[in-house]
Amino acid sequence: MKSLHGLYTLLFGVAVLLFFGLAYPHHLHYQEQYQLFLFEGSYVWDIVRLPGGVADLLGRFCTQFFLYAWVGALIVALLLMAVQLLMLRLVGGGWFYGLSFVPSFLLWLLLLDENALQGGVWAIVLTLLTACFIVKLTNGRMRYVLLIIAIPVLYWLAGPVCFPIPIDSLWLDAHYYRYPTVFPWLLWAASISVFVIVGVAHFIRRHKWHISHLSPLISCLSFLLVAVIMGSFVWKNANFKAEKVMQYDFMATHQQWNRILETVNAEKPNNQIGVTVQNLALAMHGMLLDHMFEYNQNGIAGLLPDVKEDATSPIPTAEAFYQLGMINVAQRTVFEAQEAILDFQKSGRCYKRLAQTNLINGQYEVARKYLSALQKTLFYRGWANETLPLLGDEEAIAKHPEYRRLRQCAYKEDLTGDFYFSDHVTPEMLESLYYTNTDNRLAYQYLLAYYMLTGDRERYNQFMSRKQ
């Protein structure tokens, strides 16, 4: 019986692993991109001192591994399996075997939302661990004494999940969800399901209502029932459109230009981020002007969209600005996107890009600040260590393929003058960029694409005749 239970748990874990690894990997990348886990005392203290802080810290610690989607998928699978196994320990088998999967499935549903944070899952794990610990260690009156002692400690460790009363002020203070004003109903449901299922199981056991000889069959049936019903819920509620958008964002961030073209050739994007990334990849291959109309276009909004005040949509546009050599525009766009992260976290990729733009602009002390922070991370440390020696070393920067090219392409005060920009890119900005460095093929393509997408034949002809 135990091995059968183990097999079901394993099946469940493999399903979670495959789902996040194959169908939902970019949701995991997204999570990683909107936090910066620092191995630093003050960072840890600022998190753990709050209710639910330990769960939050564990969640953030795990999220840094989501840079690698399969590692992230494995972590999520192990956590959801742990929740099920701990539930099983509390409710036993029989009728309740299938129900031991309910909190895990609810958490899986929760994690379909890119704004749900891992801290919520850890809060449930910590609550269950504490419950198992109390049940195993004590009995009778002592158990209640221990429970009374455990509640405040658990509240500090896990937050209001351990005390599932839907009071807004309690739940919104805990860092379970990226939007600080949104009540995490699914997490609350997972939390309440733990209490209800465990409570009912104990009540029934006390009254000896279960039929033990039917248990193996019922275990199997109840598992299948829960797995089919809740599994279909998970599949139906998965946001594969968002996953696709996140994929484009991820590919642009990692400059996977070939993969982007393969992806757009398989399925033409019809969202703003997808089209922006598609056009950037075409331009990086020098194919934008010849091939842009073979794909979906969205006017200027698909080339260099106006910068909006959110954390997500400006990032691919910022990548285009950066590659074009519009360093100050890229810097501003990335800075603002990072500031717009709703739970006030920082982002590894934003810090990295800000270090680069400041390095290109010669603002080495500001670049050093970002690099020093990245040195305190697990996965950005190597890059930061490699980049730090470049600061102030003009010779080394002049030899660096990326920074040399971008310095050559960037606006220069003596050539273009210092003009002002705002949220909207104008053809004059692209024209200035091109005349700063006429070898900037990206600027050339973007400028002509701009005229073509706006149907501005007159300026197109003017530019071409001037160029000739």
Place this chain on the structure above:
Amino acid sequence: MRKKLYIIMGLMGLMGLMGCTETVSDARQEAGLPQIYPDYLGVTIPVNIAPLCFNMADEEALCIDAVITDSHGNSLHSQGEESVDFDIDDWHALLAQNQGDSLSVTVSAKYDDGWHTYQPFSIHVSPDSIDYGLCYRLIEPGYEVWSKMGIYERDLSTFEERALIENTQFEGCVNCHSFNRGNPADMSLHIRGPHGATLLRHDGGPFTAYNTKTDQTIGLCVYPYWHPSGRYVAYSTNTTRQLFHSTGRNRVEVFDEASDLQVYDVDKNELLLSPLLKRDTVFETYPVFSADGRSLYFCAARSSNQIDSIRYNLCRIDFDPATGSFGNRIDTLVHAAEQHKSVSFPRPSYDGRFLCYTLSDYGQFSIWHHEADLWLLDLTTGESRIMEEANSEDTESFHNWSTSSRWLVLSSRRDDGLYTRPYFCHVDAHGNVTKAFMLPQRNPRRFYRDRFYSFNVPDFVISPTRFDGRKASRIINDDTRKNFGVRKETASE
């Protein structure tokens, strides 16, 4: 074997706890002064300032050691791996014994090749004490979007900092904290965003949330300054926009498309207007009262669509505190526009002797101008001079006086060109200015490098503000607002 291992581990643990504590021996005597961070060489400090802990400017040092001695034979020693961190009580005792005198600081640093001892430098201890604390906003030096921010208070005699209010407590941002000559009993604070309001506290009373926009003013009240009587607060109203530089050292340009001035009568809940302070062709901003409360200083520029040709002069208008009426003439004290320069942040000393202002190439938001410097106007002679001793190659912008008028806090971006830090300099009765020193921290390099915030509008407070952030956030989130009333005034008054 196991016992030996435990002993070795114990010793290693003990050494770890002790950090770098060793005698400076066989030190190579260097001919030059030490390069330390922050640069505290030859500074003048108030007798009650927190210990001036420091690091070696380079990051190669394995250990740093400092001995401070005075002319009475007293000494203070500190040693550390990253920074020296003087005992706070011993530091204050030493400073108290050396008011008006100088201390000598001998720094030694250990590198791979051993100890190096540098020529001692001096720190002069001024008998003029500084106010209790500093109040500032911490915010990332960004563009238009803000992340976490708040208003904070720092005890200048210690390293204690506490948040008064943070934007985690409500949706929106908080800015323009202002006190009456550093006295937090009179306080004005703006909240922006969906729960926008101006919180006003008068004479230590409770906070009231106001809607400061009226049908006779162009917008919400912005830059505040208290009248010495506590009865009035001068405000500007500004229609502000931002644009961004495509290249060059300056990143952001914040400018006004319209701006006027008015004075709020706290007792009568009415705004006092003057047609001379709300002209369509002139941008008026940054109003401040004179020390006697009988003048209103402000910056004024001819309106223009060309951002880099908007240049502000320093102006003055009479103000009668008894009637709340304005004079009928505007005087120009500093004709900066004629020299293709622009004045911002005028701040008169409370003894009425000087007025410190920021001078930049154009505009009024000087924090984003690397060329911005502080100037000192002698109000008795009308002569201005650049405060070279306190300025740097980079931005100097907002500043204000301590209540004794002997200390000036100034915002500067000299540290890294972007993040604003508070500095202090001494200004004596004759206008002699000393080298500015950075706000002390226990481990300055670690502190300032790890903190991704600018110290925005650092201003003195004479005592703890006793600001109840939870109560304030309840008032903010409640959305009940008291409207500003308006009293009309004619130019002839």
